[in-house]
Amino acid sequence: MCVTVRFLVVLDADSTLIRNEVIELIADEAGRGAEVAAATEAAMRGETDFATSLRSRVEALAGVPTASFERVLARIEPTPGVADLIAAVYERGGIVGVVSGGFHEILDELAPRLGVDVWRANRLAAREGILTGAVEGAIVDAQAKADQLAAWAAEHGVAAHRTIAIGDGANDLRMIEAAGLGIAFNAKPAVRAAAPLVTSRVDLSQLIPLLP
């Protein structure tokens, strides 16, 4: 059987799919939440190189037990309207991907709960249940996000003009520019300035009328 995928919607995770920045929640477990929040904010505004910033922020997570991810997950707040948006994508024959500069360790629990089909993020190195403070493998940065959107589209036979990218941070700009429709969602100034479409209300269901 051949199922036709009509379109692809790719969302960023932190501050888009969910209200939180997960790295800040994990940093709270190390007592370094405020410091990591400030560095994350600068990276999302595009003031620092994403990969360099991520590596230094992940260093602040060294020593956090992976068992504390339960507590992190419990603090995560899905963005209002996310369930309605995802349901509407399926009704119209599309699929939903999430590509994140955050972490598989959290997204692997969260994405299936929200009904996301495919997702990709960074991985945190751990030894005997304790974070080492390193990122494993290549970093999912702005270019990797755009490349992943193109790869999912190719894999599911979706033409580039039938892709939608939604994000808030500077590391979302390349996928926003590469997508058929790029949406800055409650985004940082640099993203709002460059994105074809800008929305400030924190409610993902308002994007439903834009679906093909």
Ligand SMILES: [Mg+2]
């Ligand atoms: Mg974000």
